[in-house]
Amino acid sequence: MSAQxxxxxxVDTYDIRFPTSRELDGSDAMNADPDxxxxxxVLSTDAGDGLEGHGFTxxxxxxxxxxxxxxxxxxxxxxxxxxxxxCADPGSLHRDLIGDSQLRWLGPEKGVMHMAIxxxxxxVWDLAAKRAGLPVWRFLAEATPEWLVSQIDFRYLxxxxxxxxxLRLLRGGQNGRAARTDHLLERGYPAYTTSPGWLGYxxxxxxxxxxxxxDEGFTQIKLKVGADLADDVRRCRTARAAxxxxxxxxxxxxxxxxxxxxxxxxxxxxxFEPHWIEEPTSPDDILGHATIRTRVRPIKVxxxxxxxxxIVFKQLLQAGAIDVLQLDxxxxxxxxxxxxxxxxxxxxxVPVCPHAGGVGLCELVQHLSMFDYVSLSGTTEDRVxxxxxxxxxxxxxxxxxxxxxxxxxxxxxxxxxMHKKSIATYSFPDGTFWTADLKTARAGRS
Amino acid sequence: MSAQxxxxxxVDTYDIRFPTSRELDGSDAMNADPDxxxxxxVLSTDAGDGLEGHGFTxxxxxxxxxxxxxxxxxxxxxxxxxxxxxCADPGSLHRDLIGDSQLRWLGPEKGVMHMAIxxxxxxVWDLAAKRAGLPVWRFLAEATPEWLVSQIDFRYLxxxxxxxxxLRLLRGGQNGRAARTDHLLERGYPAYTTSPGWLGYxxxxxxxxxxxxxDEGFTQIKLKVGADLADDVRRCRTARAAxxxxxxxxxxxxxxxxxxxxxxxxxxxxxFEPHWIEEPTSPDDILGHATIRTRVRPIKVxxxxxxxxxIVFKQLLQAGAIDVLQLDxxxxxxxxxxxxxxxxxxxxxVPVCPHAGGVGLCELVQHLSMFDYVSLSGTTEDRVxxxxxxxxxxxxxxxxxxxxxxxxxxxxxxxxxMHKKSIATYSFPDGTFWTADLKTARAGRS
Numbered sequence: 001m002s003a004q005x006x007x008x009x010x011v012d013t014y015d016i017r018f019p020t021s022r023e024l025d026g027s028d029a030m031n032a033d034p035d036x037x038x039x040x041x042v043l044s045t046d047a048g049d050g051l052e053g054h055g056f057t058x059x060x061x062x063x064x065x066x067x068x069x070x071x072x073x074x075x076x077x078x079x080x081x082x083x084x085x086x087c088a089d090p091g092s093l094h095r096d097l098i099g100d101s102q103l104r105w106l107g108p109e110k111g112v113m114h115m116a117i118x119x120x121x122x123x124v125w126d127l128a129a130k131r132a133g134l135p136v137w138r139f140l141a142e143a144t145p146e147w148l149v150s151q152i153d154f155r156y157l158x159x160x161x162x163x164x165x166x167l168r169l170l171r172g173g174q175n176g177r178a179a180r181t182d183h184l185l186e187r188g189y190p191a192y193t194t195s196p197g198w199l200g201y202x203x204x205x206x207x208x209x210x211x212x213x214x215d216e217g218f219t220q221i222k223l224k225v226g227a228d229l230a231d232d233v234r235r236c237r238t239a240r241a242a243x244x245x246x247x248x249x250x251x252x253x254x255x256x257x258x259x260x261x262x263x264x265x266x267x268x269x270x271x272f273e274p275h276w277i278e279e280p281t282s283p284d285d286i287l288g289h290a291t292i293r294t295r296v297r298p299i300k301v302x303x304x305x306x307x308x309x310x311i312v313f314k315q316l317l318q319a320g321a322i323d324v325l326q327l328d329x330x331x332x333x334x335x336x337x338x339x340x341x342x343x344x345x346x347x348x349x350v351p352v353c354p355h356a357g358g359v360g361l362c363e364l365v366q367h368l369s370m371f372d373y374v375s376l377s378g379t380t381e382d383r384v385x386x387x388x389x390x391x392x393x394x395x396x397x398x399x400x401x402x403x404x405x406x407x408x409x410x411x412x413x414x415x416x417x418m419h420k421k422s423i424a425t426y427s428f429p430d431g432t433f434w435t436a437d438l439k440t441a442r443a444g445r446s
Numbered sequence: 447m448s449a450q451x452x453x454x455x456x457v458d459t460y461d462i463r464f465p466t467s468r469e470l471d472g473s474d475a476m477n478a479d480p481d482x483x484x485x486x487x488v489l490s491t492d493a494g495d496g497l498e499g500h501g502f503t504x505x506x507x508x509x510x511x512x513x514x515x516x517x518x519x520x521x522x523x524x525x526x527x528x529x530x531x532x533c534a535d536p537g538s539l540h541r542d543l544i545g546d547s548q549l550r551w552l553g554p555e556k557g558v559m560h561m562a563i564x565x566x567x568x569x570v571w572d573l574a575a576k577r578a579g580l581p582v583w584r585f586l587a588e589a590t591p592e593w594l595v596s597q598i599d600f601r602y603l604x605x606x607x608x609x610x611x612x613l614r615l616l617r618g619g620q621n622g623r624a625a626r627t628d629h630l631l632e633r634g635y636p637a638y639t640t641s642p643g644w645l646g647y648x649x650x651x652x653x654x655x656x657x658x659x660x661d662e663g664f665t666q667i668k669l670k671v672g673a674d675l676a677d678d679v680r681r682c683r684t685a686r687a688a689x690x691x692x693x694x695x696x697x698x699x700x701x702x703x704x705x706x707x708x709x710x711x712x713x714x715x716x717x718f719e720p721h722w723i724e725e726p727t728s729p730d731d732i733l734g735h736a737t738i739r740t741r742v743r744p745i746k747v748x749x750x751x752x753x754x755x756x757i758v759f760k761q762l763l764q765a766g767a768i769d770v771l772q773l774d775x776x777x778x779x780x781x782x783x784x785x786x787x788x789x790x791x792x793x794x795x796v797p798v799c800p801h802a803g804g805v806g807l808c809e810l811v812q813h814l815s816m817f818d819y820v821s822l823s824g825t826t827e828d829r830v831x832x833x834x835x836x837x838x839x840x841x842x843x844x845x846x847x848x849x850x851x852x853x854x855x856x857x858x859x860x861x862x863x864m865h866k867k868s869i870a871t872y873s874f875p876d877g878t879f880w881t882a883d884l885k886t887a888r889a890g891r892s
């Protein structure tokens with residue numbers, strides 16, 4: 001008798017919230033008081049190797065419980081799956097979840113349910129890479145083009161990207177992989193920092209943090225804009241004075257504007273030479289971005305952190321609406337959908353500069369950009385990964401910055417695993433931090 | 447001392463599921479086995495008039511619990527609100543929910559959270575209309591243009607529709623309102639029926655139901671297509687033979703195709719003169735619909751039941767991607783967002799033919815089309831509301847069809863209220879139907 005194959009034996013979920021709103025970290029024109037949070041999932045197995053798959057959706061507070069409910073609704077699809085089979089083909093779970101006709105009604109492929117699917121899929125990739133003893137970026141970079149293509153759902157993409165296109169692009173990326181891998185391990189991947197630019201910061205703090213960013217080797221910073229034009233003029237002037245003429249300064253409106261307003265406001269800041277305007281309007285407004293782009297040149301247009309899926313990215317590229325594609329590791333349907341998005345960007349020749357920050361987004365997204373460099377784009381020119389220095393201490397293998405570059409991760413997995421103690425402390429509302437906090441609040445009221 | 451104003455005292459939610467999959471009702475190319483369901487909410491007050499506000503999101507089974515969790519997350523925004531104030535300005539709640547910066551991260555304005563917001567908002571409109579003693583369509587038709595405009599969020603719309611545009615359109619619709627109201631009360635609003643056309647039905651059943659539809663006075667039927675082309679050719683031929691050359695026959699692919707496939711498949715059915723092709727591809731693919739439309743003329747292109755919000759509708763209209771706009775009463779942000787969508791359609795001169803069926807969608811959507819006729823479009827030409835004869839018996843004031851027309855509702859409210867007994871029977875998993883069903887299933891296994 002042969003031994004039974006190892007299976008997924010538990011799918012545990014957690015509502016983890018950090019009280020970031022108390023410091024005004026992360027404040028922008030649309031998000032006044034975010035409490036950075038994670039709807040978090042852990043896959044356990046009976047393989048006996050102690051390895052778990054960790055994944056999460058990033059949220060900014062309220063509604064994190066709904067996101068956890070969505071993860072719970074996916075449990076039955078994952079529990080009991082043979083581990084080796086699942087890890088050899090994460091696409092099989094991706095197809096089952098995206099293709100479930102009843103769950104599909106809740107999107108399709110957008111919002112709460114789609115983000116939960118992404119978290120679950122990413123947990124499988126974390127587990128698969130750990131079992132292979134590789135960080136996700138190398139796990140992907142060492143896979144064959146044929147296998148990578150098998151991981152992608154081309155539905156709704158074929159008018160812009162077919163399986164044959166994808167195969168051609170990935171085969172083209174094979175040349176020089178080893179040298180690029182070595183280069184990454186040695187030098188890392190260029191980063192830019194948003195830490196100086198939150199709306200809630202004083203000019204003094206902005207100047208200090210902007211200078212510090214340049215000293216630390218960053219060649220690009222980013223400022224939040226969009227709440228008040230006079231303030232933005234002053235803040236952009238302050239930042240430009242602090243960083244000098246050659247360091248790039250991006251600006252980010254976090255969807256604050258309608259189309260005409262985006263054009264007027266952005267052009268009013270043109271004298272400070274912003275490198276790109278990020279999220280000038282609704283992430284759903286493909287045609288709006290296309291209009292804005294033609295009217296703010298030479299300032300580039302960037303979006304993506306709230307783009308719901310590959311179908312919207314496809315159209316942003318078809319419409320010539322963006323200069324910079326900012327994929328997010330935890331909003332779309334996991335690594336599988338992000339492979340499609342990286343390939344779309346490669347097909348259209350648009351650089352990918354991922355969104356990061358929040359909780360754990362830096363940790364995840366570095367793997368996608370590094371794979372992109374090694375196996376697809378072959379360059380880091382005009383490409384930077386966002387970096388924000390928040391909450392990394394909660395991760396076992398936090399993202400690391402050296403001389404303005406992400407250090408290439410070497411630990412197996414997706415860098416997604418939080419410390420047990422962080423989970424226990426910040427679980428909402430029963431973790432030790434929140435229990436104590438609630439007690440204090442009660443005492444304050446009485 | 448003045449009396450305290452009445453307040454919302456309870457926000458009760460229910461996970462209601464009907465076992466429709468057992469009859470293959472509702473089967474189409476993407477939805478093989480739907481269990482029509484409702485994430486249902488009831489607002490109670492201490493006004494002492496016994497009136498409640500009822501609202502719901504329609505789903506097709508799994509995930510209905512996630513939708514209920516999203517409703518539960520909104521409870522705190524509604525509980526305790528002064529009833530008179532809320533009902534005088536449902537837009538105030540709409541703004542609070544859509545504008546909540548933390549909840550917004552879960553969309554923005556799409557998927558599970560947005561649909562829950564729509565259900566909650568619609569419950570308020572149900573209550574407001576009941577308190578006014580009017581069906582929602584008359585409650586809207588008797589409001590001033592200025593008040594209606596105050597209910598709309600124009601954010602992200604102003605490049606296509608401004609508040610001034612809306613006011614002009616609504617003022618233009620004032621002329622002849624009384625006569626159109628009388629006409630509706632006398633004749634009703636034209637309907638078409640999807641009941642003959644489900645994929646799971648035999649040709650014999652298709653023929654019988656199609657003939658029956660014509661006998662009952664319907665001038666349009668609809669067929670599901672997209673699973674198998676040879677089958678579709680046979681079924682379209684069968685249906686056309688049954689209804690004759692003058693009755694309209696729409697076809698509906700439920701998002702089954704990529705762009706090129708949509709064109710080929712639709713044109714392969716052209717000899718049967720389909721009136722429109724519905725949901726030929728992803729509801730997110732604005733540019734795809736525009737391409738399809740130019741390549742399947744003179745067959746019209748229709749979509750909307752899965753369109754996530756007003757911003758996507760705006761672009762479908764801007765891109766000339768649709769001939770028919772199929773709004774849904776329970777997917778977007780409630781009556782408030784549907785007012786914006788009706789106004790967008792009016793501005794672009796595209797007829798609105800709402801999606802219905804499921805659970806209670808016929809009941810809701812008739813109010814929106816009737817308001818559109820009385821106060822905005824002023825015509826029913828080329829306009830029909832979908833009708834499917836399922837599950838109406840669970841509603842206190844079910845939608846009624848007479849001679850192929852929706853009978854204008856006269857009962858106060860949004861026709862959204864289910865019988866208490868239906869809720870008790872079909873609540874999942876603890877309702878009497880599901881408890882008994884589970885017991886039978888257990889017995890069958892043992």
